[in-house]
Amino acid sequence: MTRFVLGQNQYGKAENRVVKVTRDGDTHHIKDLNVSVALSGDMEEVHRSGSNANVLPTDTTKNTVFAFAKEHGIDSAEDFGIKLARHFVDDTAPIHRARIRIEEYSWERIETSKGGARFVGADEIAHSFVRKGQETRLAQITYDGHGIQVLSGFKDLTVLNTTNSEFWGFLKDKYTTLQEDYDRILATTVSTWWRHNWDGIDSHAPDWDRSYAGVRKHALQAFAETYSYSLQQTLFEMGVRVLNSRDEVDEIRFSMPNKHHFRSDLSPFGIENEAKDGAVYYAADRPYGLIEATILRDGAEQLIPVDMTNL
Amino acid sequence: MTRFVLGQNQYGKAENRVVKVTRDGDTHHIKDLNVSVALSGDMEEVHRSGSNANVLPTDTTKNTVFAFAKEHGIDSAEDFGIKLARHFVDDTAPIHRARIRIEEYSWERIETSKGGARFVGADEIAHSFVRKGQETRLAQITYDGHGIQVLSGFKDLTVLNTTNSEFWGFLKDKYTTLQEDYDRILATTVSTWWRHNWDGIDSHAPDWDRSYAGVRKHALQAFAETYSYSLQQTLFEMGVRVLNSRDEVDEIRFSMPNKHHFRSDLSPFGIENEAKDGAVYYAADRPYGLIEATILRDGAEQLIPVDMTNL
Amino acid sequence: MTRFVLGQNQYGKAENRVVKVTRDGDTHHIKDLNVSVALSGDMEEVHRSGSNANVLPTDTTKNTVFAFAKEHGIDSAEDFGIKLARHFVDDTAPIHRARIRIEEYSWERIETSKGGARFVGADEIAHSFVRKGQETRLAQITYDGHGIQVLSGFKDLTVLNTTNSEFWGFLKDKYTTLQEDYDRILATTVSTWWRHNWDGIDSHAPDWDRSYAGVRKHALQAFAETYSYSLQQTLFEMGVRVLNSRDEVDEIRFSMPNKHHFRSDLSPFGIENEAKDGAVYYAADRPYGLIEATILRDGAEQLIPVDMTNL
Amino acid sequence: MTRFVLGQNQYGKAENRVVKVTRDGDTHHIKDLNVSVALSGDMEEVHRSGSNANVLPTDTTKNTVFAFAKEHGIDSAEDFGIKLARHFVDDTAPIHRARIRIEEYSWERIETSKGGARFVGADEIAHSFVRKGQETRLAQITYDGHGIQVLSGFKDLTVLNTTNSEFWGFLKDKYTTLQEDYDRILATTVSTWWRHNWDGIDSHAPDWDRSYAGVRKHALQAFAETYSYSLQQTLFEMGVRVLNSRDEVDEIRFSMPNKHHFRSDLSPFGIENEAKDGAVYYAADRPYGLIEATILRDGAEQLIPVDMTNL
Known part of the structure; x- marks a missing residue:
């Protein structure tokens, strides 16, 4: 089996659909992302013997995405991806490279009827959104422990x-x-x-x-x-x-x-x-x-x- | 074979993608529809023997959609569907019922740069559109030779x-x-x-x-x-x-x-x-x-x- | 608001992707379904006031699908749907009608290499499947407390x-x-x-x-x-x-x-x-x-x- | 504008859906492909000035796909792609590189009823197919005037x-x-x-x-x-x-x-x-x-x- 070489390889959890709401009093904001993680590093053993000693589970990468959304917020897709990429490489010894790909869906506010608040205590509806439905925004962040490459x-x-x-x-x-x-x-x-x-x-x-x-x-x-x-x-x-x-x-x-x-x-x-x-x-x-x-x-x-x- | 009865049946050309441009001087307008035609009538023979004597080809229904778009314009999906439905039933003896289903895609104008006409003779760009991408508008018109039912x-x-x-x-x-x-x-x-x-x-x-x-x-x-x-x-x-x-x-x-x-x-x-x-x-x-x-x-x-x- | 009448209505959990494995010694069998539940009954109040007193949550209908797959097995899509429909109507007072729709995906066994068992103790691979990928089988079961209608x-x-x-x-x-x-x-x-x-x-x-x-x-x-x-x-x-x-x-x-x-x-x-x-x-x-x-x-x-x- | 450089570029007609039937007496064979052509070469001018003097229209690449299917038949996706790639590069001066991507859909014969030929003169139905529906076969052929790379x-x-x-x-x-x-x-x-x-x-x-x-x-x-x-x-x-x-x-x-x-x-x-x-x-x-x-x-x-x- 030594006749065969392991080439480029990567793994991670793809398409984590994370939605973060921020409340600024009665005015709410929303970030709606689809985050895919791909990690590379010392992965010879898992391919050859199935030993997972160097494998951070894809389930963990999923958990990290959701936890980071809460701990750090989502300023922009690029900023969020940079934080994730740095974490995976800097904090996990066998991981040497991380690629974070993000799709972002846009929302706009629903215009409400004049004076139309039907429920007590609200002056305007600042928590209602309609999906814009036009282009999907993209970002890809790659980090290898030294420089970062950001594609948008x-x-x-x-x-x-x-x-x-x-x-x-x-x-x-x-x-x-x-x-x-x-x-x-x-x-x-x-x-x-x-x-x-x-x-x-x-x-x-x-x-x-x-x-x-x-x-x-x-x-x-x-x-x-x-x-x-x-x-x-x-x-x-x-x-x-x-x-x-x-x-x-x-x-x-x-x-x-x-x-x-x-x-x-x-x-x-x-x-x-x-x-x-x-x-x-x-x-x-x-x-x-x-x-x-x-x-x-x-x-x-x-x-x-x-x-x-x-x- | 008389033991078996032909029940509800309909046929026609589905998903005719018709785009109509209207020019009002340099200002252009666009209607972007997906039109599906379903016709019913004296269709016992075509099912039992394959005789097409009563069958207006689906290719003809397609041609009609495009010709009507030019001859009558497209005021609205509903109006266009009504014209088509009336035509198929009123002008084709074996056809007793027509159902026109239409999807409509919305476009909005692209905002151009300030004073930015880069080519000779244009003051503004009134012929450039970006697809809105939000909901798809629907219409269904049914006509049986008497009344019309319009669903939107x-x-x-x-x-x-x-x-x-x-x-x-x-x-x-x-x-x-x-x-x-x-x-x-x-x-x-x-x-x-x-x-x-x-x-x-x-x-x-x-x-x-x-x-x-x-x-x-x-x-x-x-x-x-x-x-x-x-x-x-x-x-x-x-x-x-x-x-x-x-x-x-x-x-x-x-x-x-x-x-x-x-x-x-x-x-x-x-x-x-x-x-x-x-x-x-x-x-x-x-x-x-x-x-x-x-x-x-x-x-x-x-x-x-x-x-x-x-x- | 009494000027407006509630017409036909139904609710339930759609697209429950349930996979059931049956083990017959080393030979395994698989049933792969997509089950959608739609219930109707005494639902005037939930529409008018939002009172959920008569509403069995869609989450419960989901749980029921998975629990029934284990408790009763899945003999066929039709049989499974009949069991579910009878349960929702017969065992839930406000529910008077249930419609179960099922999609079923077919699998066939992977042919293995001659004498090719690579792991200890297996004579043949009877637990490996490839999705057939041809038609999707469908079933719809409707039950109103009296008769059952089965469409396939x-x-x-x-x-x-x-x-x-x-x-x-x-x-x-x-x-x-x-x-x-x-x-x-x-x-x-x-x-x-x-x-x-x-x-x-x-x-x-x-x-x-x-x-x-x-x-x-x-x-x-x-x-x-x-x-x-x-x-x-x-x-x-x-x-x-x-x-x-x-x-x-x-x-x-x-x-x-x-x-x-x-x-x-x-x-x-x-x-x-x-x-x-x-x-x-x-x-x-x-x-x-x-x-x-x-x-x-x-x-x-x-x-x-x-x-x-x-x- | 000389501050900006044209990098990798390619163009062609994508997703030509070509179906070729071969008749061997009453036994028919079918090849069902989706062919995408991407050409590169001396394309600086068309990007900078819009001059199409070096541009073989994508419509021509489409015509070529259909004509070649008739003239040369389709022995396999790879063989067909090689013929197309060689043609575009060898026969078109400004084109220096061709990449042909092909998807192939598989069909299998429909089994007919025993002795069941319902029409005169046919002993078996050897012209009826059902789409297999499993994996889609892929091929990519790249030719630069010298060597050919074939990916399957x-x-x-x-x-x-x-x-x-x-x-x-x-x-x-x-x-x-x-x-x-x-x-x-x-x-x-x-x-x-x-x-x-x-x-x-x-x-x-x-x-x-x-x-x-x-x-x-x-x-x-x-x-x-x-x-x-x-x-x-x-x-x-x-x-x-x-x-x-x-x-x-x-x-x-x-x-x-x-x-x-x-x-x-x-x-x-x-x-x-x-x-x-x-x-x-x-x-x-x-x-x-x-x-x-x-x-x-x-x-x-x-x-x-x-x-x-x-x-």
Whole structure:
């Protein structure tokens, strides 16, 4: 059996659904996370003999997530992940590396009726929420005992331009039948990760929530404001805008399916269906174009894995 | 084979993903629907012998959906469904009944950068949208050649109160171990259908969009403002508020899973985790309580099928 | 508030994932169910005031499912559901009606290596299973204190004929563009429920597992052996075969999407793509034809709800 | 804009659902694939200016998939992917690298009734299939103009041992509450990729179907026959068995969630629920342990990306 080598390995409890409520008088706040822990270290024995002497149970990693949410609160997904990663590596001898992945779901307050408090003693309803349902925020924190790498991101944000998108002048071979299009819908569901240049050693960590809001805003604006000749161009412009506006980000990767909206062919019924008049489109499911790229600040190292944005 | 009877049957093209853009100068509007057609009529022969003489192909029903979107526009899901249902029954001899089911996805405009038009000739970006991602709006129109029944609804709207929910005083039997709770999270994902009392014959149809907005608002407010002793009570109050405020609605049915949020037991670690201090909760997936009920205006007939809100 | 009436209502714990192992020496057996409980009765008060005096907690219904699995074993999904339904109604005064819905997942044994027992004392591996992954078996038991209604069914069984399917001679209107096809793929994913004529009072219940196997076999054979001119004809033949071969079944309903496989148009590349030569097809997602019908034994009452097979 | 660098990028048409029928007289065969194409090359311009001069449209890559299925047939997913990858790189000047990912769905023949041919001229039904529904087979072919890398794999194969699994002797810290277990259910859903040592230059390619069947069989047997003290040990043994029995494989990676089955606590009802007597278990959804590792032949390079098996 010595002929076979144990390569990269990791283990932990995935998808811990932790919800933390904070009460500020009658005004409540909520953090809603899905936290996955992956630990690596001295794990040769458990793979070869089944000895668990170096294995902190995944059940313990789960308990730690919930206990830390209470003991330390959840300031942001990134901050919470950093605390967890440091703990697992610094406080557990056989663990040398921790990767914390977090999904965060957003909530907004429910607007209540004017003067509508139906129960005694409440002036307003500050404890009622509706799930926003738009993109899922992402964070990944990796710690190896020295530096920290923080990736942030989001997925499942669907955007659409009804015009200012063309596609023509492309390469043709014997299998090419596509017609050129001078006014098409451009739609995609954005998945993205970006890497902060903070290394965890310098004391001035970014303001994670402000950074997230900035990246999201600039990516959306670039999507809306780019007159597009290809989805690649739009994607690159989104990356450039983010890097231009957020100094704390060195690298960003996008995975963007081209969600095809084909104009219905209504000519058999004697009906014109031109984009300029406001057309009817068929929103197709599969197949879809899939455009993926990394954009880097000049001199930055490319570190976001290509396969992190698997669809 | 005459020993066997053909019972209720219907057929049609399901899930036609139709997107209609309307251009009002540089300002564009979008309607994004998923339309399913189900037709019934003189269909004994196609089932018994395979003769398709009475069968309008499902492909034709698909074509009709897209052609109607262009010819008539899409004022609202309900209005569009009514036009389709009338057409299939009134214009196709063997078809005696049509049921149109529609899902609608909401979009909101992307806010662009200040003075930020990057391309020539545009003052603002009025053609860029981000999918709202909250509830999916629903409509079902049924037409049998005489009256029309319009159901409206929505699904996948998740709401949560961090307090003002208790659960105690319940029935106990030998399998009861649940502890009473005087301050719990109450969370659910609302699925609902409501029935309009408009019969399609009277000329004054409701304003469907205003009606939808009103039902949604009152249901949400009732959820937020009810001090709850059971999810049933909250559900009933939601129905009462809707019926009280919307005269055009006679009946409403809710299907509401109790999305359990259990307080983590942190006592093994010497940590208190009380609701009053802002607790940490574990958001459970399965099993979940499931509460379903119909609320009716006095004297109204119960017509929404129990199984329409299957999870 | 007396202006508003409480209509049909039910509550209970949904999706209890119960797995029961039975050990017969070294040979183990497994039953893997997803059980949903819905109870109705004297529930006016809990909806109007929030009083839970008549409410057996959904947590108790969950406990009961797990306790019954141990106390009574799980002979079949139907048998287990009958025991649960009788218990909730007969033993709980305010409960007058119980509906138990069950999904069942099938497992098959893993074949082990010849003479390959690697651990001491075992001659064969009779405790290792791989999930079959084909259709999900379904059962619904309803009990109102008098009779019992048992529906059985399955979903997610995908079948496909590569020939012996035609579609022509259909009705045409101005929106019809479909070409006739004399050799097409016919594919569908079968969802079906059937109703047993056993009323729960007569002592001779069907052999549920044998009945299920028979219905499944005859439905599959009818799909394979019918030369089809429409999916309706195939569906009806499937129902007829089931009713002809299973005396204990009085009614069966199918919901069958027409999973379209379109022949690729390869003519732009000078390639013929005819069915007779073995063609290449594009398997489409949406839209899809959806064919639904009930077939009844002559004189039987139609009792399976149209909306039970919602996709 | 020169401050920003374009990093790794790729594009193509994803999820082409291609079904190929082969007719051998009355006996038909079926191949059912989901093919995703990702191309890289001289793509600086399309990202920076939107010039598509080097961009073979994703629509063309889709056409190519369908045309190749007809022109070359589909011998195996791997063989088909190799043909596509070579074509895109060798025949398209600006394309320097192609990655083809394929999912394959298995079908088995429907057994027909004895002597049951209902239509003229057929002795048996050799054109009727039911989808197997178990694991999805995977292949990834990467070609850069020189060598070829072939990864094969599968996902969604769920396995379960009802005994011969223990978990004890683990590391404990202040957050550890887990009890030791000497007879537990071990269940997982296997995701795996393995790498063939064939480089695409040597003419003797593996027999891909035989190789797949062998890896699957040995992985399953190792799962069944390992007396397990940890899921890591079982995973490693699965890898060792595969490498021991398949010389053409140099590296294999598994991602295996620990699908927890917790024994129900029935003690409040006076019911014992011990594993040795055949217990009742609650099958939990989230969180779950997640165990991932690569096993390598000694001296082999670790090349399968850690993130390829993302859940």
